[in-house]
Amino acid sequence: MSNFIDELKWRGMLHDVMPGTEDLLQKEMTKGYIGFDPTADSLGVGNLVQIMTLMHFQKAGHKPMALVGGATGRVGDPSGKSQERNLLEIDQLQHNQDCQRKQLERFLDFNCGANSAELVNNYDWFKDMGFLDFIRVAGKHLTVNYMLAKDSVKSRLETGMSFTEFSYQLIQGYDFYHLWKNEGVKLQMGGSDQWGNITTGTELIRRMAGGEAFALTTPLIKKADGSKFGKSEGGNIWLDPEKTSPYHFYQFWLNAADSDAGSFLRIFSLKNKEEIEALEAEHAEAPHTRVLQRALAEEVTERVHSRADLDNAISASDILFGKGTEESLRSLNSATLMNIFEGVDQFELSRDQLSAGIPIIDLLAESTAVFPSKGEARKMLQANGVSINKQKVGADYVLDTKDLLNDQLILVQKGKKNYYLIRLS
RNA sequence: GGGGAGAUACUCAAGCGGCCAACGAGGACAGACUGUAAAUCUGUUGGUUCAUACCUUCGAAGGUUCGAAUCCUUCUCUCCCCA
Known part of the structure; x- marks a missing residue:
């Protein structure tokens, strides 16, 4: 078993860790989990940080668990949010969970013996629990005073926060308790904004069962210039x-x-x-x-x-x-081009339209949606920001069949990095 | 409950009867320079369009006026002070 904490440290992935966590991890194979919020129908690169954390966790010889927040997603995590969130529709949430689950499955090893990964959904243990049960079983153990002290709540006291969002930490905390009690999970990990929610969980475990559980968070990823990552x-x-x-x-x-x-x-x-x-x-x-x-x-x-x-x-x-010029573009056959450029945004155009000759502005704003309006297309053309087949063109350029690569395709470039492919339909 | 301040484009923030599609800053996008980098400099930034044009914007609805983001009325919301 390698030292997971040291691994995170040198990678710059450790923000905060509860005392005793390292001892636990060195002593035994530990079950640890991270929750994912089903706010979208796909995970983004931001979530990749948590995925990597789980991968390293597994590599270090521990048992990772990914939790899809089917229940917590219905409530909305107030952490880091300055305003009340809009609730998502139930069927949208269901769809998001399904999509995220499939993505998560790709990254972890679910079949490697003792420390195989697991995937759980907190809706499974909340769906049959009534409100009264919940406030009796979980709510009784934490004081409102304790809950109010969390940053996620404190920062919203001025502007207001619904009871729904206020109760979020209790629900996530109960997740941890549930997994601790039934699955032997002893560690919850997450982004640094989750520290408050995670410690509510360890506190709940302590008060409800006198048990001990641990927490670890990763820093928020920011770019060197301070802007948001992802x-x-x-x-x-x-x-x-x-x-x-x-x-x-x-x-x-x-x-x-x-x-x-x-x-x-x-x-x-x-x-x-x-x-x-x-x-x-x-x-x-x-x-x-x-x-x-x-x-x-x-x-x-x-x-x-x-x-x-x-x-x-x-x-x-x-x-x-690359150094490619129009000639090198013309030298590629269209099958290759189409295949390679699969991920580049594409538009279709009929041969008739093209052979009649089509002004560049009409092409970019009307025949295709490279620009949302003629005004913007013109603006960009005047700023010298548009190329056809890697050649800068002006606002009065008229395209016809001579501009086709392989009699099939036209490569449009907006600015330096945005490419579009127009192909004949 | 009483008193005061405010609501302007993506964000912050000027404007306080015509010269306002609305100063400025940030952000965003583009150009130059580069390494598809950073920094820097330049341009653009309501829409349609390209014309010394029209349309829609300054919390909402009405009103005064030749003319309003700017004045008046009502409403909605926010903040501050006192109780």
Whole structure:
């Protein structure tokens, strides 16, 4: 059994840990869990931190458990929220849970003997519990004073908070108690914003049964410039390939800033300390080759998607961002192009429209949805931000069949990094 | 319950009868420079459009006026002080 805490420490993944946790982990194979909130129908890269935590936990010889919050999702976690949340519809929640469960299954080993991973849903033990039972069994053991002292509650006392959200910590706390009592789970992990909820659980275990349980949290991931991690060009980066294509996913990691790449590699890769430090040394020698970003993007994309998806993403990136010129684009056959660019946003156009000649602005704003309006298309064209097949074009450019690659495709570039593929229907 | 202050675009924040689609800052997007990095500099940032045009915006609804984000009335909400 390797030292899990030390592993998290050097990776910069340890924020807070309850005294005695390390002793426990060194002494015995421990069951530990992390909860996932079904607020969306896919996990995002932010959740990847917790997934990695569970993976390291399992690698260290312990038994990881992922909890899908079917019950807690109905209530809404106030942690880190400055406003009351809107409740999700029940069938939406159900859908989200199903999607998240499938994703979680990919990352852990569910068939490796004693420390095989497990997946549970807290709705299973809450669905048959009545409100009166709950407040008698769980509620009696904690004082409102105790609950009010939590940051998640305290920060909302000014603006207001519903009883529903106030009770959230008690529900999550009861989860821990339930798993402790019935499954022998002794550790709950999570993001640093979960510390309050987790300690409510350990407190509940202590008061209800005189038992001992432990807690550990990971820091909130922030980029070096202070901005939020996990977003790109306005959107969240999802693990679901339908929501964020493997190409975009790969690009997201590849675009990590130098100042972030090292720490991201520690958190999101399974590489060991020596490997990472070697890569960093190599990167320092020749920053422009961006070995850190490549190593990061490759490992994470392969784990979340697949080797084949990764290969395509790399090929597409090489073509789009390499030294490639219009000639090299024209030299590729369309089957290859279509395959490689699967993850690039695509639009269709009829041959008739094109052969009649179509002004660039109409093409981008009307025939396709590259831009939401002609005004924006014009603006970007005037700012010199649009390329057709890697050639900058002006606002008065008119396209026709001569612009087709392989008589099939047109590659549109908006800004430096946004590519669109227009193909004949 | 009494008194006071306020509600402006993604956020903060000016404007206090025409020169306001609304100063400025941040954010976002784009250009240059680079390494598909950071920093820096430049441009854009209500919509349709491209024209010295029209439409929709300044909490909501009415009103005064040739003309209102700016004045009046009512309403809704927020904050502060006193009880």
